Amino acid sequence: MSDTQKFEAFKKNLIDQNEQKYGAEVRERWGDDAADASNAKMAGMTEEQWNRTQELQQQISEALLAGMEAGDPAGADAQRAADLHRQWLCAFWKEGTYSKQAHRGLAEMYVADDRFKAYYEAIAPGAAVFLCDAVKVYCA
Template sequence: MAKKIKEVANIAGVSVRTLHHYDEIELLSPKKTADSGYRLYTDENLETLQQILFFKELGFPLKKIKEIISSPSFDRREALKLHRKMLIEKRRRLDQMITTVEKTIQHSEGEIYMSNKERFEGFDFSHNSYEQEARERWGDKTVDESNAKMGNMSKEEKNDLSAGMNSIYTKLAALRHTSPASEKAQAAIKEWYDFLNKIGSYSLDAFKGLGQMYVDDERFTKNIDQFGEGLAKFMCDTMAIYADNNKK
C-alpha cells in the first residue's frame, strides 16, 4: 500500500526534510500521486530507500549512491550481499577499536602495559575496497557508455551486433580446450577486445577485469558456458594473457 511522506519518515526513522531533499536531487522520488494530490511512496520506493540508507551508513556520499542505484547494471540482491560483507567488516573493526579503548583505560590506570602499536589497533584510514567494488559493478562509466551506444542503434544494427558476438563466442568455444596463450586463442580474443571497443571503451586493465567477472559472477558464467562448458574460464585466462602481453 502506497504511503505518504510522513508515514515513510516514521517507518524509516528519517526526517521529512531528508526525504524532500532526496526527491529534489532525484535520488528518491514518490512514484504515485493520490486523487487528493498527495505524492505517495510505493513498496519499490521503500526498497530503494533501504538501499540508500545502507550505502549512507557505510559512508557513501549521496552523489555516488545515486550513480550506483541508477546504473542499468545495478542489482538489488547483489547490493544486499555487498552491504552484508561491508557491515561485517565494519563490525570487526569496531570490535577491535572497543578492545583498544578498553586496553587504553587499563593502561592509563596502571593495570596493564600497552605498546605504541597496540594504541592504534582498529584504526584504518586506507581506501575502502568495498566502495571500489560497488563503483566497478554499478557506477562504471564504461557500462553507461555501452548502454548509450546500444540505445542509439537500429534494430538491424543490434541484430548484426548480436550475430557478431555469437560468432566470436562460437570461435572461442571451439578453441577452449587449447592453451589460452596459443596464437589462435590470442587472435580470437583480440577480436573480442576489438568488438567490445566498438560499443564501449575498454582499457586493457578493464578488459582483464571483465574476464575475471566471467568466472566470479555465476550469471556471466552460465550465459557464456551455453556456448561450451568451460568457455567462461577459458576466456578469463585468455583475456588476462592478452591484456598482460599488450601492456608491455
C-alpha cells in the first residue's frame, strides 16, 4: 500500500469514526448538508492540509495556555488562540459557512458538553471556559 493509499484509508477511517460517534447528533443539529460537506472537505484534504490542522491544534493549545497565564480572554494570546481556532474550524467547515455566531455557539458547546469540555480541560483546568470567553470577545 502506497503512502497516498494509507493516507486515504486514514482519512476514511477518521470520517467513519466521527460519523459513528457524532454523526446522528451533527446531522440533527446542523443538517445533512453541513455534515456531508464537512466529511467531503476532510476526504479531499491533502496530507499537507491535514498536517496544517494538526499544527493549528498545537498552536491553539500553546496560545490558550499563554492566554490563561496572562489571565485575560481579551489579551493578545487569548485572541490569537481564538483566531487559530477559527482557522482550524474553517479547515473542516464548508467554504463560506463560518460565522461569528456559529463560532461563538460552538465555543459555548465546548463548555456545556462534557465530551468536548474534556478535550480542552486536558490542556489545562479551566481551558474550555477560557477559550469560550476568548472566542466571545473575538466574535463580538
